[in-house]
Amino acid sequence: MGVNEILIQAIEQSYEGILLTDLDGRIFYANAAVEKISGEPLSSIVNHTIKNMLDGGLLKESTSHVLKKNPLTIYQKISNEKDVFITSSPVYGDDGEIICYIANYRNLTSLNNMFEEHLAYISLNYLELERLRKNLTQTEGLISSSPNMESVKQMIEKIAKTDATVLIQGESGTGKEVVAKNIHTISERKSSAYIQINCGAIPENLIESELFGYEKGAFTGASTSKAGLLEVANNGTVLLDEIGEMPLHLQVKLLRSIQTNEITRVGGTSTKQLNVRYIAATNKDLKQLVKEGKFREDLYYRLNVVQIIVPPLRERKEDIPLLFQHFLEKFNRKYNKNLQVSSGALKLLKEYTWPGNVRQLENVVEQLAILVENTLICEKNLPLEINKQPAYQNNKEAKTLIEVVEEAERAVIGKALGENSSIRKAAKALGISHATLLRKINRYKI
Structure with missing residues (x-):
């Protein structure tokens, strides 16, 4: 196949419409894409002028606008309500004289859709990038748009940069555990253990050994030594959930552990140095429990270094x-x-x-x-x-x-x-x- 034949096939199969007009504006060639875009048979286009097509209703006269004169660029709405964009330029012969005009016939509606998709794609990429950037420090799982929850998020981000002990207060089901987990997740301890201890769920006779661990022979059944949950959390974060349920007699031992970051296993004599960040959560009024003698005042103030109140729904x-x-x-x-x-x-x-x-x-x-x-x-x-x-x-x-x-x-x-x-x-x-x-x-x- 020769070059000329290849060129003709390429123009015929082009996705973009191509028109050729003589010096009088009469169309003498249109490729298949023109028919597809216009929805009209080529017989209604070839051998016709723009005026013929306006008179025949193929083009809507009131919608025609010349956007640019060199090259001639026209916006036009055709009978099938599609917007078309026509760019025309002269074709010169070897002697420098104009022999015809070639026009690119584009489906502007399709181009607009593609452009909108492109903008949406850019927007999605931007939003994804912003999300990734924010996630370096932003809270996860705290879905909100309310001002009081936004202030909670800001508190979390400030507190997470420190090792301060935190007291999270709020009604049952407000998401105190999620707040605590966020403090750990965006802190420098995020790669270390996060241990959540429900002080109200562990039986009173077991809570001391669960928290502090025990040595072999400390009590009947203690056939081996076992590390407590505080020890397991070393270098990480401990959430003492439902701290108001902590038995009064254990509050002294817990207070000492928080103050010194040391623990002594049940039945043991030596202390173990820890590096633990403490967060406590409760749905009870600890001040009232202090007044009632059910919670130690010194432990309350030790826990309440920084306070976050999670608002009810x-x-x-x-x-x-x-x-x-x-x-x-x-x-x-x-x-x-x-x-x-x-x-x-x-x-x-x-x-x-x-x-x-x-x-x-x-x-x-x-x-x-x-x-x-x-x-x-x-x-x-x-x-x-x-x-x-x-x-x-x-x-x-x-x-x-x-x-x-x-x-x-x-x-x-x-x-x-x-x-x-x-x-x-x-x-x-x-x-x-x-x-x-x-x-x-x-x-x-x-």
């Missing part, structure tokens, strides 16, 4: 839609669903007081992800204490008494689980046994 309602969407995406992935939430349901969610805070919200979202069969979560799908409407008013078909009771029971159990840190505590609050609650959780798939 009812005081940061702006965060509810963000948190709901975050948990919905999480449980959509877990249960292989594609649920969305209606604006009406979000309105009710924002109006609810959330006594169990973020933990309760997460439990409600998981419950909805399991139970809702449609793709949209509506008001009628919400638990009764949020919807505040009797079950029979939310459904066109009347429900049986058993169905109403089961729905109410499911809602009450969900609320109790959200307001309590363990199933055992939730069972106690509900006035039923641990085994009964477990059975109901399995039955209702909560």
Whole structure:
């Protein structure tokens, strides 16, 4: 195949439209791309002038604009509502005379779409870069847009740069553990151990040995020596969760360990030097416990070097839609669903007081992800204490008494689980046994 034939094939198969016009403006050639862009057969274009096409309705006269005269650049809207961009320039012969004009015929709508995609791509890259930059110091898992939570984030970033002891206070379920983990994660100790100790979950007769460890023979059954959790956390961070539950007689030993960064194992005589950063968290009023003689004043002030108060969810309602969407995406992935939430349901969610805070919200979202069969979560799908409407008013078909009771029971159990840190505590609050609650959780798939 010769060069001329290759050239003709290339022009014919070009993605961009190409037009050739004579000196009178009559089109004598158009490639296949022109037909594709215009949606008109080439017979309506070739051998016609611009005036012919305007008269025939192929071009819309009112939309024609000359953007540039050299080369001649025209914006035009064609009959199929597409925007086209035409750039025309003369073709000279060997004698320097103009023999015809060549025009590039572009689909401006397509170009605009490509440009928008390009801008979106740039934007995504920029946002990703910003996210990566911020993640060098930014908090993770604290999803919020409310001013009071933003101040908490700022506190975290300041505190993380130090080894100061921190007391985190807030209602149950507000995210105190997340705050503590963030302090560790963005601190210089991030590559070392992070040990979370729930002072209320360890039996009182075991908590000392769990915290401080024990030597062989320290008590019946101590056949070997064992390092305590404080020792395991050496060079890292310890979260003393529910510090208000710490038995009074152990508070003296804990105070000494925090002050000196030394521990003595149960049954041991020698001390071990540690390098541990202490964070304490509680949902109780420690000042009141001090007044009641249930918490040592000196330990309270030793822990309260820096204080962070995590606000309850009812005081940061702006965060509810963000948190709901975050948990919905999480449980959509877990249960292989594609649920969305209606604006009406979000309105009710924002109006609810959330006594169990973020933990309760997460439990409600998981419950909805399991139970809702449609793709949209509506008001009628919400638990009764949020919807505040009797079950029979939310459904066109009347429900049986058993169905109403089961729905109410499911809602009450969900609320109790959200307001309590363990199933055992939730069972106690509900006035039923641990085994009964477990059975109901399995039955209702909560």
